[in-house]
Amino acid sequence: MYSFRNDYSEGAHPKVLQALTDTNLEQTVGYGTDPRCEAVRVLIRRLCQAPDADIHFLVGGTQTNLLAIASLLRPHEAVIAAHTGHVNVHETGSIEATGHKVCTAFSPDGKLTPELVESVVSGHGGEHMVLPRLVYISDTTEIGTIYTKAELQALRACCDKHGLFLFLDGARLGCALTAPGNDLTLPDLAVLTDAFYIGGTKNGLLFGEALVMNTPNPYFRWHMKQRGAMLAKGRLLGVQFQALLEDGLYFDIARHANEMALRLRDGVTALGYPFPVPSPSNQQFPVLPNRVVDALREKGYEFETDHAVDVDHTCVRFVTSWATPESAVDTFLKDLADCQ
Amino acid sequence: MYSFRNDYSEGAHPKVLQALTDTNLEQTVGYGTDPRCEAVRVLIRRLCQAPDADIHFLVGGTQTNLLAIASLLRPHEAVIAAHTGHVNVHETGSIEATGHKVCTAFSPDGKLTPELVESVVSGHGGEHMVLPRLVYISDTTEIGTIYTKAELQALRACCDKHGLFLFLDGARLGCALTAPGNDLTLPDLAVLTDAFYIGGTKNGLLFGEALVMNTPNPYFRWHMKQRGAMLAKGRLLGVQFQALLEDGLYFDIARHANEMALRLRDGVTALGYPFPVPSPSNQQFPVLPNRVVDALREKGYEFETDHAVDVDHTCVRFVTSWATPESAVDTFLKDLADCQ
């Protein structure tokens, strides 16, 4: 038995926890203005080759999404997202709660294209409709797919053409940037997006997202405080991200998560189960017979149901993380074989 | 040199950090629905003798304040607060950002009384004005004072008379409940308020506030998620609060903070400096000559300026915490004496 339910089912990577322990009784000023946060800001700017980027540390993904988006938009402006976009479906209307409409485009693979963006833009015009102003994408997407550099460049060009901000939700950015087929880098993201974040909660931290703001947004800290998103002991975010980023641990453990996911995918495929949307990253969505789903759950495996395919089959989601041991995958595959 | 700037200048009590380390690789479901959070909810209900209370764990104080308040109010309803109230002054308009006005009453000691509440209520009426609906107080207050049981009972009666919710900001509740002169208990708060919180960030945790909701608020978790306030690894909050609450550590360390503050107060008083508003808790506000203030800062002491008293004198704030060693206070007093 093992939980493949999510990539935040466990705590932090031991190195991160050790860093928190080592610095526990250092006295620092609060709210992310301490030397450790400053040091990681320098580090992130260097990793992104973005000396002018503003770096803000936040606690979670929904918080980061709503702050980045609401701080960039005026009241009449709207978001463009894939219909599966996390902000559209799974954040309890957090964007609308800040006053902004989310306009959606149907996208089977969870990715936006210039054509999809333009289909929304061209359907709007004049003061009786909202003004689409920001494109929300995620990498990896909610269904595990990733953007290539060419795709992101095309989106950037589309955004420039239509005066749109481009915001990339990087809750699973580590897995995106280490997935087979990826050719994007942090410096690419700093050039191609107006803002993106390096997700820590789902890749080795207790909690934390590092927002990289590539467009001027001088009062962002006012927004953070106003939304209750400024951590008193802000240092905790700096310490954690330093442990993760200073020597590449972030990418190493994300690569591991992907490897475990692909090992799982290959094993499931070998047993004859299909994956309708191929994913190269740490979320895998096979279609299983319902009786197999039930049998796995009886064995104690935890995972989420994505959607019913037909009366006998369900598309489920398996998520691996930096903490998933190879043995857990292998045992699972054996148990899956037994369920057939 | 020592920082008396705030009570969140350091990390967590070692026992709390140990608990996080011990449970780090437990796999649990997210968002505060895990067994550890559930166990602490049971514990808190028991400590409060409030079997029907809803317990929610949040990351920080501003977040908790805005969520508790906004989730209880309808759009036309307003908050009553002391003019010094944290939600009125130091949260960047977080309540207004949820759509609600904060109506203030001038209170030299930071506390609200039935008379002050009624002065606001009686000044409102009819649909051209907001409807005051919730009284916001804090214990300890922003200037270190505390409520007695009789005072809180009187406020409760006033709220009942006027159909008002009573919400108590407990960011420094530990210090309030262990201060000399306090006669309030957790069970009292559960009876006398509609909601209050047990502040952890300022008393031993890395972060965390435990909101005790004594009035029905069935969709509070929807509000949490919508405002970006639902921690993915919610377990972290349960684990920390368990370490703090299971054997009374919360009160022990708060008492220590108060003792250090009163030691500091007595020493400063002995040197002839006045404290215009007496505080029995871990924030102390003496008036010092500006040259003494400067001299202390040159020695490396950190603390905040509260306000200028006249051209030569400043009211400053010294804050102690669970982590303040007696030696730090004694050294400070010696250094202060040297500054005279």
Next chain:
Amino acid sequence: MYSFRNDYSEGAHPKVLQALTDTNLEQTVGYGTDPRCEAVRVLIRRLCQAPDADIHFLVGGTQTNLLAIASLLRPHEAVIAAHTGHVNVHETGSIEATGHKVCTAFSPDGKLTPELVESVVSGHGGEHMVLPRLVYISDTTEIGTIYTKAELQALRACCDKHGLFLFLDGARLGCALTAPGNDLTLPDLAVLTDAFYIGGTKNGLLFGEALVMNTPNPYFRWHMKQRGAMLAKGRLLGVQFQALLEDGLYFDIARHANEMALRLRDGVTALGYPFPVPSPSNQQFPVLPNRVVDALREKGYEFETDHAVDVDHTCVRFVTSWATPESAVDTFLKDLADCQ
């Protein structure tokens, strides 16, 4: 030449204007609390056979929609609308600006059915998603179609089953209730909806909508004032609605608008142009060759483009009103024939 652009292209029915003139110098209290507004409230309750309904007078449709909806919902609750719903498309995100998501269902004829409503409801659940809570429909719909009593009863049953409010946008209610095929009455609407409004702006008034609230909403006037929707000289709304409703003028002139629309439809049909979605009311949507569209505009006719059908054809909209003379329709049809 004539403008078929909209049903608010002209002023008020002469009887309405006369009533405003006759009462112009009467001194009354403001904000809709005057005797004339009160008299019309009594009249509307009688017409609706709804002695307990609350009647509120508002200036325009978007204002009425956003107030009715926002006053009924809690922050986490959402609206269900057809994808063509006016609140979803043509009100500049007014609902989202009050904090609420609009969830849409695709509906070719602009109407919602229990099946469509349930497709949205069943796709939501738990605190990570908004809670659908109010069904928004319009009668006539944005594309001229109307609800039957059976259809509305079925929606009501669906709403009851799922705990949903049912709100009916009646901007063109006069035309709906007098269209061929209609079997709904004002008393039906008072029973079957939680709120609906009797649209005046598009049917004989200078401006004005009468909201009939069939569910408790005691602080609605606070909401009105807060949103800037309480007319100082509220009497103007009472006077106008009295002129319109006291002797059935409202229905007489709506019937006229429909008759003009159907006369136009029949004439256009006779010339061989199709109407993909049949409409029995005062909005007609034929598909015309682009060169005919251009020729009509050259002749000075005004009307809106709905959407491009193919490179050579456009679906356009013709709207008639209480003020449309039969001769304008006949001349138009002659001119259209000339354009062939």
Next chain:
Amino acid sequence: MYSFRNDYSEGAHPKVLQALTDTNLEQTVGYGTDPRCEAVRVLIRRLCQAPDADIHFLVGGTQTNLLAIASLLRPHEAVIAAHTGHVNVHETGSIEATGHKVCTAFSPDGKLTPELVESVVSGHGGEHMVLPRLVYISDTTEIGTIYTKAELQALRACCDKHGLFLFLDGARLGCALTAPGNDLTLPDLAVLTDAFYIGGTKNGLLFGEALVMNTPNPYFRWHMKQRGAMLAKGRLLGVQFQALLEDGLYFDIARHANEMALRLRDGVTALGYPFPVPSPSNQQFPVLPNRVVDALREKGYEFETDHAVDVDHTCVRFVTSWATPESAVDTFLKDLADCQ
């Protein structure tokens, strides 16, 4: 008997009503984009000597205030107002409902000064507090006082120094600009404020305010629509303002209102009743013995109570308008004398 309750107790000036009647069946496009609105925009720009000003027509004062303010501010920014400011007291938290805090300064005469503005500005700083960004004043103020040109210039200089917008609520602007002691003109206001409005509802119109925006605000019409503030038959506002402004009627009738108020004031003064705050405009606030107040009401006079002065005396408000006949004032004074 007569109602001195408010300056919107009656309808429109007969010339305005005639203009509405004369143009009633003209077909025009909606939403304020018609030729009549355009013509009045040209006229207003000429009257203000402000060729670049944007002119927007709105229905009422609260609507205009909230739109002008919310469209200029970012979420963390706040308003500075006198404690008596209409937006602070009598608009049901409409500004807060758009997310912005109203910071107040105590002002006995209802006016703001640079000193008062700076007392608020200097009390704010850093991301834990809102950022004051817009100064709200009204002319005449809520208590009838007016600004001089020197006072407004000083406020403008203060606003420039601190990066603040200056917004002037002109609900009673006609009476301000025609009051004894006034030396301000429309061109002055166009130079000295970022936005102001020419109030029509309280000076001769059925309804309507003409907002003059002197600072770029390109998406204001989006805001209007989103808040439900865009009148479908926008032409009604253009027609009314044209009748009022084309030949100076606006100022003539405002001057009349003032004259009636001063006649009333002089008569009341002659009877020995004091006016604690002198007002040169159409609102007068004498202090009367309660038995006189009661006696006047028994005679059928209507007016509002401002506040209780002591157990025996009340400060009341008498408001005159363009429609107040001299005879009504004289009869009132005679009746008042009888009440002594």
